[in-house]
Amino acid sequence: MRRLPIYFLIDISESMIGEPIQMVEEGLAMIIKALKEDPYALETVHISIVVFAGQARTLVPLQEIITFYPPRFPIGGGTSLGNGLGHLMFELRKNIIQTTTEQKGDWKPIVFLFTDGVPTDDTKAAIAEWKKNWASKSSMVAVSFGEEADLEVLQQLTENVFMFKNTSVNQYKSFFKWVTASIKSSSMSVETGGTGFELTKPDESVISKIDPREMPPKPRFDHNFTVFTGKCQHSQKPYLIKYRRTTQPTMVGGMQMNSLVYRLVGAYLVDSSYFDYCDETGGANKVGTDELQGAPTCPSCGNQYGLSICQCGKIHCCGNEEVSTCPWCGNKGRYGFGEGRIDINSAQG
Numbered sequence: 443m444r445r446l447p448i449y450f451l452i453d454i455s456e457s458m459i460g461e462p463i464q465m466v467e468e469g470l471a472m473i474i475k476a477l478k479e480d481p482y483a484l485e486t487v488h489i490s491i492v493v494f495a496g497q498a499r500t501l502v503p504l505q506e507i508i509t510f511y512p513p514r515f516p517i518g519g520g521t522s523l524g525n526g527l528g529h530l531m532f533e534l535r536k537n538i539i540q541t542t543t544e545q546k547g548d549w550k551p552i553v554f555l556f557t558d559g560v561p562t563d564d565t566k567a568a569i570a571e572w573k574k575n576w577a578s579k580s581s582m583v584a585v586s587f588g589e590e591a592d593l594e595v596l597q598q599l600t601e602n603v604f605m606f607k608n609t610s611v612n613q614y615k616s617f618f619k620w621v622t623a624s625i626k627s628s629s630m631s632v633e634t635g636g637t638g639f640e641l642t643k644p645d646e647s648v649i650s651k652i653d654p655r656e657m658p659p660k661p662r663f664d665h666n667f668t669v670f671t672g673k674c675q676h677s678q679k680p681y682l683i684k685y686r687r688t689t690q691p692t693m694v695g696g697m698q699m700n701s702l703v704y705r706l707v708g709a710y711l712v713d714s715s716y717f718d719y720c721d722e723t724g725g726a727n728k729v730g731t732d733e734l735q736g737a738p739t740c741p742s743c744g745n746q747y748g749l750s751i752c753q754c755g756k757i758h759c760c761g762n763e764e765v766s767t768c769p770w771c772g773n774k775g776r777y778g779f780g781e782g783r784i785d786i787n788s789a790q791g
């Protein structure tokens with residue numbers, strides 16, 4: 443039986459923390475469950491998941507549906523699409539059975555690429571290799587989660603670039619239904635003499651195909667989210683604090699102006715694999731504490747202040763301890779409540 447390999451190449455950068463990564467996790471589980479009930483898919487479809495932040499890893503090696511167990515997704519720092527593509531091509535080289543005169547190989551692999559941001563690494567070499575070796579031997583579907591992915595980069599990889607409005611749980615459901623239906627119709631088409639790549643029609647209010655001649659305007663901000671990395675001083679566990687970037691009207695000298703503020707989305711524990719997925723360079727953006735609206739509690743120990751800043755510049759939790767110990771640098775100190783603005787480094791996003 444010829445296999446139809448489906449690869450998911452998924453961005454697990456910090457901005458995916460919270461609802462997006464949880465929805466991806468549930469969405470993948472939903473896809474697997476639906477495919478297990480589909481006789482065509484059971485026969486042909488094999489699935490693999492590759493994830494990338496600053497570093498890329500194989501989360502699930504290529505395997506048939508029946509043995510597939512949906513994984514938990516890690517989170518890392520950075521959006522190294524070049525690393526992600528490089529790792530995907532390594533997996534393709536290793537696993538795809540080519541058709542020769544002696545044997546019928548696999549059907550053309552289908553790659554679903556999900557990303558929500560602009561690459562933080564140089565993608566040129568990886569894109570050149572993709573075009574040379576894999577663009578014609580596979581079918582890629584590149585999806586921008588939200589409006590902030592670099593559509594021009596995605597368009598160099600494939601003509602199938604989609605924008606997914608990912609602002610509600612129902613939209614995620616609709617999105618993953620579309621992915622499931624497209625995998626089903628592709629696996630059905632290999633059995634009925636088709637091309638093995640059949641995207642079904644999406645709900646266009648949720649998923650829209652990007653026409654390269656009608657590129658949407660560049661988003662207003664490079665990043666709609668800013669994420670900070672903190673550590674609990676009691677458990678030493680890392681956590682991410684996510685803020686949404688937005689504008690709000692303020693009065694300046696009798697004139698109404700729009701000023702930039704960051705509103706708290708939440709604080710989320712990550713496991714220590716977070717640091718394995720980060721690349722070496724530090725966060726790029728500096729944000730002033732006076733621009734932040736709302737402060738989280740510690741998601742590990744429940745301490746009242748999840749965003750205390752040590753003199754080393756790193757963030758940790760703080761509560762009623764007599765003496766606080768910075769889990770990053772070991773510095774001990776009593777914390778008062780600082781007046782005025784402190785600049786803090788964001789993570790890479």
Ligand SMILES: [Zn+2]
Pocket residue numbers: 673674675676677740741742743744745759760
């Ligand atoms: Zn804590």
Ligand SMILES: [Zn+2]
Pocket residue numbers: 752753754755756768769770771772773
């Ligand atoms: Zn410190």
